[in-house]
Amino acid sequence: MYKLDQFMNDLQQRHPAQPEFIQAVHEVSESIIDVINRNPRYLHARILDRITEPDRVFIFKVEWENDDGQVEVNRAYRVQFNNALGPYKGGIRFHPSVTLGGLKFLGFEQTFKNSLTSLPMGGGKGGADFNPKGKSENEIQRFCRSFMTELQKYIGPHTDVPAGDIGVGAREIGFMYGQYKRLHDENTGVLTGKGRNWGGSLARPEATGYGAVYFADEMLKAAGDGLEGKTIALSGFGNVSWGAAMKATQLGAKVVTLSGPDGYIYDKDGINTEEKFQYMVELRASNNDVVEPYAAKFGAEFFAKKRPWEVNADIAIPCAIQNELDENDAKQLIKNGTKYVIEASNMGCTPEAITAFREAGVLFAPGKAANAGGVAVSGLEMTQNAMMLSWTFEEVEEKLHNIMQRIHANCLQEGKQQDGFVNYARGANIAGFKKVADAMIDLGY
Numbered sequence: 005m006y007k008l009d010q011f012m013n014d015l016q017q018r019h020p021a022q023p024e025f026i027q028a029v030h031e032v033s034e035s036i037i038d039v040i041n042r043n044p045r046y047l048h049a050r051i052l053d054r055i056t057e058p059d060r061v062f063i064f065k066v067e068w069e070n071d072d073g074q075v076e077v078n079r080a081y082r083v084q085f086n087n088a089l090g091p092y093k094g095g096i097r098f099h100p101s102v103t104l105g106g107l108k109f110l111g112f113e114q115t116f117k118n119s120l121t122s123l124p125m126g127g128g129k130g131g132a133d134f135n136p137k138g139k140s141e142n143e144i145q146r147f148c149r150s151f152m153t154e155l156q157k158y159i160g161p162h163t164d165v166p167a168g169d170i171g172v173g174a175r176e177i178g179f180m181y182g183q184y185k186r187l188h189d190e191n192t193g194v195l196t197g198k199g200r201n202w203g204g205s206l207a208r209p210e211a212t213g214y215g216a217v218y219f220a221d222e223m224l225k226a227a228g229d230g231l232e233g234k235t236i237a238l239s240g241f242g243n244v245s246w247g248a249a250m251k252a253t254q255l256g257a258k259v260v261t262l263s264g265p266d267g268y269i270y271d272k273d274g275i276n277t278e279e280k281f282q283y284m285v286e287l288r289a290s291n292n293d294v295v296e297p298y299a300a301k302f303g304a305e306f307f308a309k310k311r312p313w314e315v316n317a318d319i320a321i322p323c324a325i326q327n328e329l330d331e332n333d334a335k336q337l338i339k340n341g342t343k344y345v346i347e348a349s350n351m352g353c354t355p356e357a358i359t360a361f362r363e364a365g366v367l368f369a370p371g372k373a374a375n376a377g378g379v380a381v382s383g384l385e386m387t388q389n390a391m392m393l394s395w396t397f398e399e400v401e402e403k404l405h406n407i408m409q410r411i412h413a414n415c416l417q418e419g420k421q422q423d424g425f426v427n428y429a430r431g432a433n434i435a436g437f438k439k440v441a442d443a444m445i446d447l448g449y
């Protein structure tokens with residue numbers, strides 16, 4: 005029998021400097037420990053010990069030259085967490101906050117998320133403590149080239165297939181894929197999130213945000229409600245919020261906020277025109293990491309150094325980074341009447357915030373379910389690459405929609421309580437866990 009406190013204490017002692025990894029493991033273990041303790045096969049296989057340990061981790065140095073001719077050094081990682089279901093699959097993050105513990109948390113979450121998509125993908129994550137802010141395109145290119153010169157030793161189209169994440173979009177994927185091809189001279193889909201002219205899938209850029217809103221749509225419908233006419237607070241201004249803002253607008257909701265490290269903007273008219281969506285892309289491409297210019301351009305309000313969780317909104321969708329919504333934010337949202345929270349970022353809400361939502365009867369969708377659309381379309385990109393063809397936008401979008409509906413249904417089934425409330429976090433953890441655990445047992449040790 006596993007005891008949660010004892011298991012967590014041991015883990016904490018082994019990894020004292022990895023708070024985000026501990027947080028993610030605690031959140032999942034809390035949900036699945038009863039399932040494990042009731043199943044002799046899981047107990048005999050020591051499944052909790054094994055599923056919380058990455059298969060392997062690569063740590064490497066990236067040396068590159070900045071525009072002043074000086075040599076710079078960064079630290080980079082690839083965490084190959086679990087490949088029971090298929091090749092390691094997960095993004096690469098370029099952000100100054102990147103640490104081993106952070107990427108272990110992301111690889112761990114990715115394993116369950118990928119399981120939920122129902123596509124044959126294991127879980128991995130990588131990245132570097134490189135800060136793209138203020139870097140020129142040439143500097144980014146040189147960094148990506150050096151990064152891939154080392155990473156290519158550890159990845160392959162049937163072993164480990166990275167993609168983008170924070171700080172890594174189609175531009176960076178292009179520079180990395182180019183270097184991979186120079187070294188390997190092959191056209192395999194070793195990365196996803198590629199450009200549409202060189203092996204990418206249509207609808208991959210939109211997929212994470214679209215998927216999160218499809219999940220929201222299902223969640224509201226299951227609660228006898230609907231997206232039409234709802235007000236939405238979003239954080240972030242990058243790829244995920246861009247997709248979410250477009251799909252939410254299409255489905256009749258109004259998105260009123262975006263945010264960056266500098267603060268948030270409130271657009272009372274809604275972020276709902278082609279011009280505004282296009283401007284989000286430009287803001288991101290500028291590499292300045294600020295959202296304030298949106299306010300001046302479109303006559304919106306700007307609140308310096310504040311988070312968007314203080315506005316009146318029916319729905320909140322954190323789209324930026326881990327732990328971006330804490331207990332105080334949660335209480336403010338609850339006070340303002342927010343009824344639904346959909347995590348589009350990975351572990352965007354702190355455990356205290358999630359508890360506050362549950363106690364207030366606010367429906368909460370965890371990132372591993374709600375943001376799985378991104379990696380799901382990455383999986384579809386791999387399929388298209390393997391078949392040497394490309395599907396239309398509509399074909400991919402329909403498949404994405406079906407996958408999100410299935411994920412929602414699985415979370416609902418595993419997370420529905422006797423009193424009728426749906427604990428989506430618990431549902432997602434259990435549904436994601438079972439497949440990985442069963443596969444690990446089938447494969448022996």
Ligand code: 2IT
Nearest residue numbers: 094095167169378379382
């Ligand atoms: O967090 C994520 O799911 C991603 N960054 C996407 C991973 C992928 O392989 O597409």
